[in-house]
Amino acid sequence: MSKTVRLKVITPSKRLFDEDVDMVVVRGTEGDMGVLPGCENRVAALGYGALRAFGGGGEMKPMAVLGGFVEILSDTVTVLSDAAEWADEIDASRAEAAKLRAERRLQKAEDGVDIQRAELALRRALVRIEVSSYPLIKDRRS
Amino acid sequence: MASTRAIRRRIKSVGGTQQITRAMNLVAASKLQRARQKLESARPFYQETRRVIESLAALSGAESPFLRGRPVRTSGFVVIAADRGLCGGYNVNVCKLAGRLINEKSGESESIVTVGSKSRDYFRRRRKNIVRTFQGISETPFYEDAAEIGHLLTDSFESGEMDEIYLVYTEFKSVVSHVPRAIKLLPVEPDGGGETRPQALMNYEPNPEELLALLIPKYVNTVIYGAMAEASACEQGARMTGMDAATKNSRKLIAALTLEYNRARQGAITQEINEIVGGANAL
Numbered sequence: 001m002s003k004t005v006r007l008k009v010i011t012p013s014k015r016l017f018d019e020d021v022d023m024v025v026v027r028g029t030e031g032d033m034g035v036l037p038g039c040e041n042r043v044a045a046l047g048y049g050a051l052r053a054f055g056g057g058g059e060m061k062p063m064a065v066l067g068g069f070v071e072i073l074s075d076t077v078t079v080l081s082d083a084a085e086w087a088d089e090i091d092a093s094r095a096e097a098a099k100l101r102a103e104r105r106l107q108k109a110e111d112g113v114d115i116q117r118a119e120l121a122l123r124r125a126l127v128r129i130e131v132s133s134y135p136l137i138k139d140r141r142s
Numbered sequence: 143m144a145s146t147r148a149i150r151r152r153i154k155s156v157g158g159t160q161q162i163t164r165a166m167n168l169v170a171a172s173k174l175q176r177a178r179q180k181l182e183s184a185r186p187f188y189q190e191t192r193r194v195i196e197s198l199a200a201l202s203g204a205e206s207p208f209l210r211g212r213p214v215r216t217s218g219f220v221v222i223a224a225d226r227g228l229c230g231g232y233n234v235n236v237c238k239l240a241g242r243l244i245n246e247k248s249g250e251s252e253s254i255v256t257v258g259s260k261s262r263d264y265f266r267r268r269r270k271n272i273v274r275t276f277q278g279i280s281e282t283p284f285y286e287d288a289a290e291i292g293h294l295l296t297d298s299f300e301s302g303e304m305d306e307i308y309l310v311y312t313e314f315k316s317v318v319s320h321v322p323r324a325i326k327l328l329p330v331e332p333d334g335g336g337e338t339r340p341q342a343l344m345n346y347e348p349n350p351e352e353l354l355a356l357l358i359p360k361y362v363n364t365v366i367y368g369a370m371a372e373a374s375a376c377e378q379g380a381r382m383t384g385m386d387a388a389t390k391n392s393r394k395l396i397a398a399l400t401l402e403y404n405r406a407r408q409g410a411i412t413q414e415i416n417e418i419v420g421g422a423n424a425l
Contacts, residue, residue: 010190012285012367014183030347043198044347045356069357071194080190082285082360 005037006076007053009063011084017063023054024077026070033070035077042072046081048127050134062087062134064127087131095128146410149403153396160392166228167385173281174317174378180283181314181371188368195330195361198346198354206354207300211329218253218273218295218304219244220327220366222311222373223261224280229377230384232312232320233260236373239322240310244270253304255291257370273298281377283370285363292363299328311369312376318383320376327362 007024009017024035027049033042051063068081102122106115199209221240223233237260244252253273256262258280265272274294279287298304307328313321346353 008190010187012184012187012288012364013180015186028347040345042345042347043194043353045353068360069194069353071190078190078194080187080194080360082289082363 003037004075005035005039007079008076009051009065009079009081009084011081016084016086017053021053021055025050025052025054026077026079027051027065028070035072037075039072039075041074043069044072045069046079048123050127050131051079051084052134060134062131064090064131066124066127085128087134090128090132092129092132095125095132099125099129146403146406149399149406153399153403156392156395156399160389160396163385163388163392167382167389170229170378170382170385174375174382177282177371177375177378178314181368181375184368184371188364191357191361191364195354195357197344198350198357199330206351206358208296208328208354208358209330212305214305215250216253216304217244217247217251218255218298218307220255220291220295220307220309221257221261221265222280222309222369223256223258223264224373224377225259225277226281227260228384229381230387232377232380232384233258233264235320236310236312236322237261237264239324241265241268243308243310243324247306247308253298255294257291257373280370281374283367283374285367288367288370289363292359292366295327295366296359296362304328309365309369311373314372314375314379317379320380325365327365330358330361 004020004022005024007017007019007021008015022037026033026035026044027047028044029047030044032049033044046065046068048066049064051065053061053063055061063084063086065079065081066083068079068084070080071078098121102118102125105118106122199206219240221237223236227233240254240261241264244254252271254265254270255274255276256265256272257276259275259277262272262275262277276287276291295304295307299307306326308324309327310322310324313323315321
């Protein structure tokens, strides 16, 4: 049994990540899920939230995953998401601006569709802000 | 024989056209590169999604309205073509295939969703029932555009406005080989062949039904995005080869016209000499 899990993160426009890691934590619709080597098989829907990939030597890479689903199959974790981005690619100030915009819209919106859209935008912004504030833990061995 | 001036003008005009076609050829070639990259990076997502859905449908035995066929009253068709012409038979081929399919399959009525103004024009001329058109997205497709179309389709399928949905697009085999294809989008028919290896245990979260209801719309979006990526690569490929042929043809035309021009010029000179000699002799 291998001691690592293969994490694949694929979005419609590109293959974002395809490497071995020690542990993955993803945000499912029902809550956070940690995946270690030898995890049972599972297909799960993903919510809006952080994905954390723990590499060798305590390294931790956070990523914002906005919906999608994950398939866990004999030591491979395949995350299929409409949109996902690494924490260091997130523009925190833009996300902050998006959050404010969405909140303003929520306060005065009346139409149902508008509210839904604004809520989604707000959730996206919140996830991005949360993820970008994670401390990036570098590989301690190096 | 045409006057030398007329021929000269003609040569100039063909030369002007040649410059345009050559430029279009070059532009299409570079756009093709980008479209192919996009296509390549879209494939893994599509393949993985398809695989998960099929195993989910096969293993869990979950029921979903998206998997079940029902009596067909209205058939939906999505036709992906280009916004612009000058790309050989690309638009016509895909529209013709769609037209045939529509005549064959549609039950009592058809609903057509067109992507690209060329397919819109084609079916509008034939007085087909177009429910929605999309323009300006077929050259460089984005996932968001595909998701919008997918949303529309899954909604219409769920509400019963469409009982089955076909997707007609052009598949990119190679730069010179583009094959118009039609696939059934909804209801989803698992291939079921060979690949469904029995997998003992699989957990689903939330339950399989809910998961399917969530996954299938995503799957539809993905298929549409993939088809749009294929189609945009085809469009550029077809335009590139078409414009290359046009450039070559204009080169031939210019050569022929130059020959004719020189003949006419020589003829005119000979005639002038003859006239002078004739005039001198008459004195």
